Amino acid sequence: MESVAKVKPETCFGCTACMAICKFDAITMQPDAEGFMVPIVDEEKCVGCGACTKVCPALNPWQGKAGENKFYAYQHEDKEVLAKSTSGGAFSAIVGNEENPYVCGCVLDNKLYVRHILSREEDDIAAMRGSKYVQSDMSNVLREIRDKLAAGEKVVFSGTSCQTHGLLNYLSVAKVPADNLITMDLICHGVPSNLMHQEYVKLYEQVKGVKGLKHYFRTKRQQWGLKFMLKNYEQAFVHSGQKPPVHGCADGDRTSLESQLWLNVFFSDLCLRESCYHCPYCTDNKPADITLADFWGIEETDVDLDFPQGCSLMIARGKGITKVEKLLNSKLLNAKQESVARKYQMHLTRPIKRPETRVDFWRDYHNFGFAYVAKKYLRYGAKYKMLMVLYNFANKLSDKRIAQRIGNRLFY
Template identity: 35%
Template structure:
């Protein structure tokens, strides 16, 4: 029987709940809004499957040699509507065209992030773009497993821990499964997101009907949060001024496991890893037009083959992976824990979201992000022996 004694040991991946033959594990929300497994002891038969599939307790060592690429879609509209370069959409379309099924994250009518699946091009649109809130897997692993057993091609996208959870749940490899994960900063609390949505609805006098966490009205580097309301009004604010983005990027509302992540590594279980290519202006400036460039890791033979199939649809250039991660340290480093995190969640039920954010997330995001990136880049350069050379170039 699975038992969570330290919250940083549970990612909320739902693998245990999906695998339970008696369906006696329910994912229950804690005071911070994160889901953890709760076991109905009366129904439990002590089969041990829940413990067997926990990806944190049974972490796999992956031996691969990922290749890194700078990429973006030649379809300007897809690229504009995507978080970075639009590569996810192109891969998803390949799977749909072959009669497959694509799993990803949508925001439902209540603005809750949930995993769902698409079987048509039209349905894919809801998956496009980042959702900066932890998604609820629900029974997505079970559903994906059923499609795989019917020999349908399945693309499953999610955070690294969600992909690890899927692989652990399946307990075998499938040739018709293709997995995409992301370079994940960390997953914010659904309660914090709900609190923010309620604040905006109260402020605007209308229900939120849509959200875009990465609107590019001010460009890709300085993206905006966009909310659409039922009364036709629209809210849009850049990442350094939006209250929710302040809480997210200041690490005030992340899941405990994100601060001790077991899946931050360059050796991943996914076939493809996608991310924003921060630092592209330094590494391949000719591919930086502030419209969004993806950093892509091809982690497996299937991943490399997929990129080859997309060559006519993308602009792509192979890059040095060590240099790329200098500017993208979240690939291998856990998010730092904000010292005010505990106080943030203690007050989350007491203060409106604006006062909560002003109280605990007042330092400039831009200053904080630049400092973190500089510190991380220096560590990587030192580790790879490039620090001395970098200093000479800067001088």
């Protein structure tokens, strides 16, 4: 039998299920030229048992989950948790409703590297809050989850749909009962690599002559919602030249062009993982028990939540429905409300389009480096520095209309 060595590189999701299932430790995950983790099979160790091909989501494409999908609006009742969550704090609510579970989620570590960890420590779970718009390194978490479930512990997993699919396939082939597991995935735009993010951090550090300590991908400093689209994605970069952060995401550099550059990297779509351009999870019937997203468009509905502080959309299926219905502030959407939610979620039906210049972007990056491609393909350089000054000025004057117009030229 063959191994995952036959998987076409552009279809691999980097989910690590193949590495986890291999009893002969013949697979290691290593970064490819774009910095995305891919499996490398050691042919000397491989016995051709085929287990890795059985768990691989690229070789066993997603067929959709049978059963009903229910749409809910949600907002966390604890204002502090809400302020530190990306949308309505749905992740924290689901975790908080379980009794002392192990939680597996995505953190930005102190080297500003994005990874998944498994922990039941409060500080670790708090660090999982908030979206990190980078593909998370799954390290060895799948085997750690297997061990906890096999020992009868409760586990809550939160990741992208491809990561969730890999985990579920792995547990099924490894014959580990998943009754004590709750999974959450996301409506997902796509993911740039840790390599690109590290390049961004390096550029920031070089230009500013400081050391990066923290990067917030969504500050939520201002109100949330369609009316504040640019502010929803405001970044904050905390560095060694500043006082230690005391107010969480309200701290950090939010006004320099460099502080906002990652937004442009993400939305340019130039360096998303190849698999994201033909993502098979752009459907209601995703792998997880609960799908999380921002409830864009809630303002256009009569859902009774204090939405300017952030609101989540949850799509629940199977045992996820019982979990969501237990939450104090969850509101089942009627057909009209659901159609508004769908209107703003294009990734429920289609993946992001692959930019024609993606190949040129990576060629130039490999030849000339990140600063070069940032100037050539992104909104970086003297002209944009000037626009950033005007943008900050318009914000200070509270001229939202002008700030929005300048911001559109700066960030998207």
